[in-house]
Amino acid sequence: MLPLVKPYLSPREELMPEIERVLYSGYIAEGEEAWGFEEQFKKFIGNPNTLVVQSGTAALHLAMLSLNVGPGDEVISTPMTAEPTNTTIAFTGAKVVWADVDPATGLLDPRSVREKITERTKAIMLVHYAGMVCDMDEFNKLSEETGVPIIEDSAHCMGGKYKGKVIGSNSQYTCFSFQAIKQMTTIDGGAIAFKNPDEVEPARKLRWFGLDKKVPRLQNDITRAGYKYGINNITGVIGQVQLRHAQEVIDKYISNGKYYDESLKGIPGVTLVPYYKSTEPSYWLYTLKVENRDDFCKMMEEADVTASPLHHRSDTHSLFKESKCELPGMDEWYKSFVHIPCGWWVDEESRERIVEAIKRGW
Ligand SMILES: Cc1ncc(COP(=O)(O)O)c(C=O)c1O
Numbered sequence: 144m145l146p147l148v149k150p151y152l153s154p155r156e157e158l159m160p161e162i163e164r165v166l167y168s169g170y171i172a173e174g175e176e177a178w179g180f181e182e183q184f185k186k187f188i189g190n191p192n193t194l195v196v197q198s199g200t201a202a203l204h205l206a207m208l209s210l211n212v213g214p215g216d217e218v219i220s221t222p223m224t225a226e227p228t229n230t231t232i233a234f235t236g237a238k239v240v241w242a243d244v245d246p247a248t249g250l251l252d253p254r255s256v257r258e259k260i261t262e263r264t265k266a267i268m269l270v271h272y273a274g275m276v277c278d279m280d281e282f283n284k285l286s287e288e289t290g291v292p293i294i295e296d297s298a299h300c301m302g303g304k305y306k307g308k309v310i311g312s313n314s315q316y317t318c319f320s321f322q323a324i325k326q327m328t329t330i331d332g333g334a335i336a337f338k339n340p341d342e343v344e345p346a347r348k349l350r351w352f353g354l355d356k357k358v359p360r361l362q363n364d365i366t367r368a369g370y371k372y373g374i375n376n377i378t379g380v381i382g383q384v385q386l387r388h389a390q391e392v393i394d395k396y397i398s399n400g401k402y403y404d405e406s407l408k409g410i411p412g413v414t415l416v417p418y419y420k421s422t423e424p425s426y427w428l429y430t431l432k433v434e435n436r437d438d439f440c441k442m443m444e445e446a447d448v449t450a451s452p453l454h455h456r457s458d459t460h461s462l463f464k465e466s467k468c469e470l471p472g473m474d475e476w477y478k479s480f481v482h483i484p485c486g487w488w489v490d491e492e493s494r495e496r497i498v499e500a501i502k503r504g505w
Pocket residue numbers: 197198199200201224225227228270296298299319320321322331332333
């Protein structure tokens with residue numbers, strides 16, 4: 144069965160000697176290989192103010208800590224995401240305030256966010272869900288007008304673009320995940336990119352218990368408790384090798400995504416998702432809306448292709464019961480959206496087969 148997600152790993156003959164070299168080098172903790180990956184990732188996203196971390200969740204947490212989000216604060220967020228986007232807000236003690244999504248795209252609706260801003264709002268959490276980029280023109284305007292910072296959760300959108308530039312330097316914080324099923328994986332890993340260079344050093348300390356790596360350990364003075372969020376050299380070297388292939392791999396997702404955009408036009412029962420002005424998706428998952436979704440998924444299964452909605456809406460968890468509110472856009476979207484395989488493992492024959500199956504109907 145053609146899967147919806149599949150990790151890309153660099154060729155064995157390239158990756159394994161590098162892993163072995165570092166594994167037996169005598170230095171496997173955070174060091175040169177980890178920082179080497181950090182330098183290269185900075186170049187990939189075009190933002191020198193970037194830290195690599197153990198996970199996308201750690202990246203989101205560092206964004207919260209940088210903003211001092213805590214009890215009594217509110218963070219406006221989307222229910223259309225994977226759980227860590229919102230559990231991270233919850234574990235700071237802040238309240239998640241749901242804004243509605245645009246029912247045409249499933250992405251946070253800036254008009255709804257505007258209505259939810261109060262004097263307690265500490266941040267707006269955007270998710271470039273499934274690799275589709277949010278309406279950044281409107282969100283940038285909103286952030287400028289209100290002074291509320293934006294955190295872009297770009298766990299699904301490495302290589303997506305806004306105004307022709309790769310996602311990673313537009314908002315105050317952009318968070319990435321290199322977890323096992325993402326477009327580029329280091330097995331587990333993540334990164335946080337800052338707009339304000341002054342925020343990097345404090346966050347770097349929080350990445351390592353609150354200690355300053357530039358000061359000898361015996362002379363270090365912790366002023367704020369930090370975490371163990373740095374990556375080790377094995378993750379670092381995997382990242383360096385993976386990054387050599389990342390653009391080529393992402394380009395395959397994009398090529399398949401564009402193929403579906405063209406080939407699925409005008410098919411009865413299918414509604415394509417429009418992309419916002421000045422944005423270019425990276426198509427981690429191809430997302431569309433269909434009538435009779437259960438029948439659609441069954442038909443795809445019979446064609447040996449996985450099709451499904453991947454994430455459960457976050458606002459239904461008991462953890463968020465105090466945040467419960469009406470979200471008509473989300474209700475509408477959630478009924479009909481579905482993903483089909485779009486990644487590097489989908490070759491031309493497979494994507495044609497998928498389109499033909501959809502054209503035959505369900
Ligand atoms: C939208 C989103 N945000 C954040 C995360 C957290 O990333 P990680 O698993 O690397 O902690 C994930 C993935 O798991 C995700 O899908």
